[in-house]
Amino acid sequence: MPTVDDVFTAVANRHRRRLLDLLLDEPQSVNALAVRFDMRRPSVSEHLKVLKDAGLVREERHGRERIYHVDAQRLRPVAEWLSPYEVFWRDSLRDLRDHLDRNP
Amino acid sequence: MPTVDDVFTAVANRHRRRLLDLLLDEPQSVNALAVRFDMRRPSVSEHLKVLKDAGLVREERHGRERIYHVDAQRLRPVAEWLSPYEVFWRDSLRDLRDHLDRNP
DNA sequence: GTGATACGTAGGAATAATCCTACGCATTAT
DNA sequence: ATAATGCGTAGGATTATTCCTACGTATCAC
Numbered sequence: 628m629p630t631v632d633d634v635f636t637a638v639a640n641r642h643r644r645r646l647l648d649l650l651l652d653e654p655q656s657v658n659a660l661a662v663r664f665d666m667r668r669p670s671v672s673e674h675l676k677v678l679k680d681a682g683l684v685r686e687e688r689h690g691r692e693r694i695y696h697v698d699a700q701r702l703r704p705v706a707e708w709l710s711p712y713e714v715f716w717r718d719s720l721r722d723l724r725d726h727l728d729r730n731p
Numbered sequence: 732m733p734t735v736d737d738v739f740t741a742v743a744n745r746h747r748r749r750l751l752d753l754l755l756d757e758p759q760s761v762n763a764l765a766v767r768f769d770m771r772r773p774s775v776s777e778h779l780k781v782l783k784d785a786g787l788v789r790e791e792r793h794g795r796e797r798i799y800h801v802d803a804q805r806l807r808p809v810a811e812w813l814s815p816y817e818v819f820w821r822d823s824l825r826d827l828r829d830h831l832d833r834n835p
Numbered sequence: 836g837t838g839a840t841a842c843g844t845a846g847g848a849a850t851a852a853t854c855c856t857a858c859g860c861a862t863t864a865t
Numbered sequence: 866a867t868a869a870t871g872c873g874t875a876g877g878a879t880t881a882t883t884c885c886t887a888c889g890t891a892t893c894a895c
Contacts, residue, residue: 628856628866634743635744636865638738638739638743639739639742639743640882641795642735642883644739644812647816651815651816655839655841657841658841658842666883666885667885667888668843669842669884669885670883670884672842672843672844672886673844673883676843676844682788686886690891690893690894691840691841691842691850691891691892692842692892693841697816697819698817699819700858702819702820703819703820704811705809705813706816706820707810708748709810711752712755712801712803712806714805715802715803715804716803716810717799717805719877722756727819740877744852746853751883756889759881760871760872761871761872761873762870762871762872770853770854771854771855771856772872773854773855773856773874775857776873777852777854777874781872782851794861794862794863794871795862795863795870795871796862796870796871796872797836797871797873
């Protein structure tokens with residue numbers, strides 16, 4: 628079972644954040660991902676494993692391809708850890724509530 | 732100049748997250764922090780250095796003590812990176828409002 | 836079938852992270 | 866002045882991370 632720590636560790640790496648961003652845009656295969664990086668395919672596979680072990684992506688087998696999908700539920704604790712710090716860049720929480728009311 | 736990557740790296744460590752949490756609660760000295768951890772003071776100093784280099788804390792000298800303060804502006808890019816993923820756990824905007832009410 | 840493709844993993848090198856003890860430098864207390 | 870306190874840093878051991886090439890296995894194309 629992945630811990631909150633596993634998730635923080637997973638997203639600490641910029642390549643892995645970019646992998647998540649690419650997969651959020653569209654689920655895709657390892658090769659399709661790998662060509663976007665200045666890194667060999669096996670290294671991309673390893674990063675995907677870290678993300679998978681953290682519960683941030685899932686793989687779906689299609690023939691010999693494995694299509695990876697984002698499953699970012701596990702990012703929630705990160706967002707929650709962050710929330711008390713939001714006062715540092717928001718004038719007030721009220722502003723946010725107002726914003727949400729204005730943009731339903 | 733600290734990069735976004737420095738910030739992600741800094742908060743990837745659970746001790747450093749706890750340091751931030753303690754400092755958010757109240758600015759305090761290295762010794763005051765160190766007694767709360769199962770770690771020697773020099774190690775706490777080193778973690779504080781990582782946080783300082785990432786721009787997440789500042790020190791203020793008072794005699795021979797150094798009082799550390801949170802300065803979490805630099806966490807903003809983390810929150811922003813996270814925001815496209817919030818759809819994964821936010822069933823409705825109402826959930827977020829509830830969350831904010833619970834974390835005033 | 837044979838050969839090519841997609842992928843993960845093993846093994847290893849290079850580097851980074853994390854902790855420690857020992858020590859040095861300021862500042863405060865006596 | 867002398868001793869004690871608060872803190873950072875040096876040096877080093879241990880472990881983790883990150884990358885590579887080489888290789889094995891499954892699937893597809895022919």
